[in-house]
Amino acid sequence: MASASTSQKTATGHPFGEKIPGWLVLLLGFLTAVGPISTDIYLPAFPAMQQTLHTSAGNVQLTLSIWFVGLAIGQLSVGPLSDRFGRRGPLLIGCFIYALASAVCAFATDIVTFSVARFVASVGASASLVIPTACVRDVVPDRNAGAKMMSRLVMVMGVVPILAPMLGGLVVAVTSWRVIFWASAAYGAFSVFFVLTLLPETLPPVRRNTLSVETLLGRYAMLLGNRPFSSHAWITGFSTFMQFSYLTAASFVFIKMYGFTPLQFSMLFGFFSVFMIGASQVNGMLVGRIDAGKLLGIAIKIAVAGAALLVAVVIWTQYYASPQIRPYSVLFIIGAMLLTLAPTGIIYPNAMMGALADHAALAGAATALAGTMQYVLGALAGVVLGQFSAVSALPMACCMLFGTVVMLVISFFRPDAQKDQV
Template sequence: MAFASVSREPAVRKNPFENGVPGWVPLLLGFLTAVGPISTDIYLPAFPAMEQTFQTDAGNVQMTLSIWFVGLALGQLSVGPLSDRFGRRGPMLVGNFIYAIASAVCAFAPDIVTFSIARFVASVGASASLVVPTACVRDLVPDRNAGAKMLSRLVMVMGVVPILAPMLGGLVVAMTSWRVIFWASAAYGAICVLLVLWLLPETLPFEKRVALSPMTLVTRYLTLLSDRGFSSHALVTGFSTFMQFSYLTAASFVFIKMFGFSPLHFSMLFGVFSVFMIGASQVNGLLVGRIDSSKLLQSAVCVSVLGGAVLLALVVWGQWYAGPTWQRYQVWFIIAAMLLALAPTGIIFPNAMMGALADHPSLAGAAAALAGTMQYVLGALAGVALGQFSTTSALPMAACMFFGTLMMLLMCAFRPKTSSAHPTV
């Protein structure tokens, strides 16, 4: 992505909020970041309808989700360093503009190939909204605990829209064409462009911007990857995403096709999961500062592992050993186990992400981009893996979710005991 039109002159030379960050800033950043989740979640109830429209199989429709994740991963690799060089606002403006146009193309795509290409372009544009707001938090709030608390508020706002998105998607599928979903996505992107123009100040002073060249870029990423604190925390967020996207990729087929949920009822269930994740993020905001963020992260990961193990055990029992009576009620036990696995991600994400960024203040954009890329590469792998299996069993979804929780636990064990005494600048 090129941003030649972005001026190299400083928009600001000091922190725009010297008297403290106003309460509306996390709201704005959360709304901008929600471009990623809303674009993932809103069309999940439409998967079966898209399968019929494009006259293709379920695996090809699921693959569009993996294509979306790949685009987010690749886009973040470029937009993160560009935001360190040119500031935060320019990449946000260009990225959201690209997202809006490509989403409109998705709305009238005649076949699955055209849809997939447009979806990829939209994801590259949307990647700016995943990287830049996190880097803005690091710009404005250097302290790790305070940053984790602000990210928790951002997660709350970011999560409210995805709660509504699948419900709206389900209503659209029930009442009209799934294509309306992507016209709404295009409108969302246009609104984000206007909000950045009118409200978002530049948070990266000119004197703190860093040079950009291919060799510098490679060196920067190698430096981050070689840092144990960054790598371990980034992989925690990555495998958390693997676990969540295993659920996102397969859940609509599992609950709609296997358990007979309507698209609207599935959307409501999706909203319940989101409410619990947002609730966990707000609990995290209350506890950070009272309890060390590293301990909060470890505890949340352990709860998620427990939920993943129970989910897998329930699915295996129901598929091979349980009788007809169990099969009538198993869906409710499966939902409870999924809540146990998914809800702690509201605590895992802010603490792991701030742990990844804590020691690299001058590379916040690149660090957020690399961590985000790792998340979406692993998310794409989850989608590809699940696309190889039939949609007649919940076992692939449960196995992938449990694998993700186990890898989070392993990465937590790999973390350094304490932060670097001399942060990289």
């Protein structure tokens, strides 16, 4: 009996047999949230950091791009490492580095020190972005089932980012922004503890790959040349470009232009996140009844419509709205942004599972490459928006529209694009 159980676990490629415990999704969601929480929690503090560190708004925004670059670089290495040495070891090391570097951010007295520490923290945090997704691919081989689990993962990991900017805004209102990074360090320490005590190894030794520079480059070249992977990975990348255009500019747009307090901005951020998570749960209910590829195509089209509406609303607000209506124009902007951002809760899980569907043996490397593409494009969005002064919402809106339109174009090159047309 024990032998049969062991054989079953080996066949399924994970330590749970056929039944995956509910707590695994909670744990992986908590770990994956290290990335989003570190991105989101300090957004309300941008204006305060600009004053404390005696620097410009552009330099503060640049720290977000630095964060994205570190995530991109880290993922390229940690993904293949997890394919070679298993999931737990690289994840533990990454969480420890993140915790330590976040503490250094809390001590920083100038923008250079802060930026360097932020970069190191992002390299560590990259493990938490790659490895939990690879764990999902380890234990759930079917694309639709994987998309369902990813939707639940999005819900769990999304709860923390909803609370994060609210807590960040509250911290800025009552104390120093440095407390935010002490909290980040504590989050990293808890992640280390939970991995040590709860997370089993999901990649058995028999499924691990050899590692060399030549082999690694060959894997990445093969993945980029694979149409199902590359088309879905580019979609997740430009979805990230669109979201990070919002993340980079939103605090200055709403706090400086529209007079929101940091706490009010945080609540708005949470409002958007609730709808993105809600969309991911709708996706989880629909996948299986409706093919994941078809849901992906519908969501992309909704996002394009929302972004086009956002650009139109911003132009109308700045150049054509009457003085009596202009104070209320922010409500129209929020509505258009909601229509643009909410579909990402459907786009991400379906596109990511589409990218990984045919690459069970390279789940770590495939997740890493897709994640790197996301954060390189996210960093690019930050660099582009950093060139504009924070006096208009139009650069943010145009970048968001660009990201959605490119997603739409790429979606036509998916292998199942014709089948998924609606």
